[in-house]
Amino acid sequence: GENVEQHPSTLSVQEGDSAVIKCTYSDSASNYFPWYKQELGKGPQLIIDIRSNVGEKKDQRIAVTLNKTAKHFSLHITETQPEDSAVYFCAAGGYSTLTFGKGTMLLVSP
Amino acid sequence: DGGITQSPKYLFRKEGQNVTLSCEQNLNHDAMYWYRQDPGQGLRLIYYSQIVNDFQKGDIAEGYSVSREKKESFPLTVTSAQKNPTAFYLCASRRGGQDYGYTFGSGTRLTVV
Numbered sequence: 579g580e581n582v583e584q585h586p587s588t589l590s591v592q593e594g595d596s597a598v599i600k601c602t603y604s605d606s607a608s609n610y611f612p613w614y615k616q617e618l619g620k621g622p623q624l625i626i627d628i629r630s631n632v633g634e635k636k637d638q639r640i641a642v643t644l645n646k647t648a649k650h651f652s653l654h655i656t657e658t659q660p661e662d663s664a665v666y667f668c669a670a671g672g673y674s675t676l677t678f679g680k681g682t683m684l685l686v687s688p
Numbered sequence: 689d690g691g692i693t694q695s696p697k698y699l700f701r702k703e704g705q706n707v708t709l710s711c712e713q714n715l716n717h718d719a720m721y722w723y724r725q726d727p728g729q730g731l732r733l734i735y736y737s738q739i740v741n742d743f744q745k746g747d748i749a750e751g752y753s754v755s756r757e758k759k760e761s762f763p764l765t766v767t768s769a770q771k772n773p774t775a776f777y778l779c780a781s782r783r784g785g786q787d788y789g790y791t792f793g794s795g796t797r798l799t800v801v
Contacts, residue, residue, distance in 0.1 A: 579747070584730075587728075610788040612788075612789060612790070614792075619794075619795075620794055620795070621694075621778055621780075621792035621793050621794045621795050622731075622778070622790075622792050623792070624789050624790065624791075627788075627789060667730060667731065671788075672788065673788065674736070674738070675721070675733060675736060675746070676788075676790065677733075678723075678730045678731040678732075679730055680728060680729060680730035681728075681730050
């Protein structure tokens with residue numbers, strides 16, 4: 579089955595800095611790579627996703643890059659704000675199911 | 689507004705009792721999922737269903753059971769056979785077809801004492 583590794587487990591940045599979270603996956607058949615943001619006590623919310631036929635996707639301050647050959651993908655957040663503080667999960671999969679990474683706790687200090 | 693509703697938000701049960709967690713969606717989504725979340729463990733798949741009256745085991749199905757009698761509903765029963773049931777349980781749904789994105793509910797925190 580699919581195995582997803584996510585790093586780092588915690589990330590502290592100053593407001594205005596950039597944050598990068600990286601994930602690797604094992605199953606070359608995976609073709610969908612979403613990122614979710616989870617605030618305390620709530621369910622995860624999709625913030626951006628990318629399919630295997632695309633190398634990069636951007637939505638305002640967030641972007642995702644995918645390297646299919648190396649089987650890794652990354653989330654980039656620019657100009658971080660305190661409200662970006664949350665746990666971020668990457669996932670990999672396709673039509674049937676998604677396998678999630680263990681999460682990164684991002685803390686943005688004012 | 690369309691969405692996915694989990695109830696209750698907090699649930700306490702005594703050890704040895706079965707308990708059923710509710711998950712209802714009005715998004716007309718085909719597929720539904722149950723994940724378990726433990727600190728530092730990410731989300732682990734318990735069961736999923738892609739169509740009414742059909743479901744498949746995920747990675748950690750032992751001690752759990754589900755049913756999918758209606759498209760809108762996918763209840764999860766945590767049985768007394770689950771050795772460590774205390775956790776945060778998340779239900780999700782997906783439209784199907786070429787739409788792979790999940791919509792999650794707000795979760796149920798189950799504590800077994």
